[in-house]
Amino acid sequence: MSHQPPSHPFPPVDDNLLWDLNCSFIHFPTVIVADELGLFAILDEEARTRDAIADKLQLGSRATEAMLGVLTSLKFLTCEGERYYLTPVSKNYLLPSSEYYWGDVFAMNRQLLLGAEPLKRAMLENQTSPYLGKDSDESLIDEWDSGEVDEDTARGFTKCMHALFWGHAQALAAMIDIGPVTRLLDVGGGSGCFSIALSRKNPDLKCTIMDLKPVCLVTQEFIKKLNAADQVDAQAGNMFSPDWPSGYDGVFFSNIFHDWWEERCRLVARNSFEALPSGGRIFLFEMLLDDTRNGPLTCAGFSMFMVYYMRGKQYSACELRSFLEDAGFVDFEVRTIFGYFSLVSARKP
Structure with missing residues (x-):
């Protein structure tokens, strides 16, 4: 069967919208885990650097960087001179001391979201999660690493x-x-x-x-x-x-x-x-x-x-x-x- 070249050499529109959707599932669990770890509360006490946050929350640098990147991009945090600050939205809705705190909303949704608890474990323990659909506890990257x-x-x-x-x-x-x-x-x-x-x-x-x-x-x-x-x-x-x-x-x-x-x-x-x-x-x-x-x-x-x-x-x-x-x-x-x-x-x- 002969190959018929496409009318356009590549898709006429990019797939950014689908990539946004693909990665968006991680946003809400990230906020939930950050709340449970006490990130917003410690930043209410004082602005902190990335390393100081990692030390305070007992997280690895990789997980801390990714978490702060997500929260800064979502505009829950700002970064000025290497220190992270709460935004007005975070001060009003993400602090337990606020009457507008979303804590109960998070508590309900964390039971519904596939991934909040495994994500928290992955961040705290620096361990990957089992691949979706796998019966064993071995992660996908473990299989790639072993070649098996x-x-x-x-x-x-x-x-x-x-x-x-x-x-x-x-x-x-x-x-x-x-x-x-x-x-x-x-x-x-x-x-x-x-x-x-x-x-x-x-x-x-x-x-x-x-x-x-x-x-x-x-x-x-x-x-x-x-x-x-x-x-x-x-x-x-x-x-x-x-x-x-x-x-x-x-x-x-x-x-x-x-x-x-x-x-x-x-x-x-x-x-x-x-x-x-x-x-x-x-x-x-x-x-x-x-x-x-x-x-x-x-x-x-x-x-x-x-x-x-x-x-x-x-x-x-x-x-x-x-x-x-x-x-x-x-x-x-x-x-x-x-x-x-x-x-x-x-x-x-």
Whole structure:
């Protein structure tokens, strides 16, 4: 069956509204947990820095950053000179001493919201929550980390990611010049949507999806379905192992770094550097926090989602730059691509 090119190279409108909806479910539980932890009460006593809040509430820096980002973006807090203050709305409705306190509303809704209690546990204990629909207590990120993800989970997750990012992949392919890259290693590439879109735009480009074996089985199905086998293939591998395939002059990551904590990101950056020849390029497709790490709102919400289910967070461009430059990369660039997402790139000298 021949492929009929779409009338438009990528969706005519972005999917920000759906991303807003996707991350909005975390907002209310975040407010409920912040209330239960006593955040608003301690800020009524005095304005505090992010580190002081973490110490007072006995939270890790990752959870504290995400919580404050969500609440600042929602305008329950303001940040001035690194200190956080209550807004008038918070003073009136989020303090137990106020006659307008929403405490009873929170008490009722926390019983109805799937996630308030697990979110609180994840923040306090720095533990990820079990994946939705799983019978065991093992989290999704535990499965990815061990390389032992089961086939059903791999299939469901890969199909979900394809639905989320197929439009973004086509936008990326339409908007960037892949330059001198002729062989691209798409690390943790899932369905291969970005490689497939890039290969359609660049007929001389060859791409390999490197992912866990159960994922690669699903990848092959997408490659066949989208008639991409002439330019795209899949190979099982683990990005945390130093034994990467050779012969590639570009490495690509879509929403991979945000799943992992800093040390893991730095390891993957170093592995990328070692795998590339001089002049090779690295590309990271991510939703970026601003340099204050207090927003934008949807990105802060996405970061709280990472606290809940994964072991990472959304990073700012400055943080990603640090990972790449410390690994040896130069010529760091950031470009907004589609909706909330940006492409970070750098070169091996």
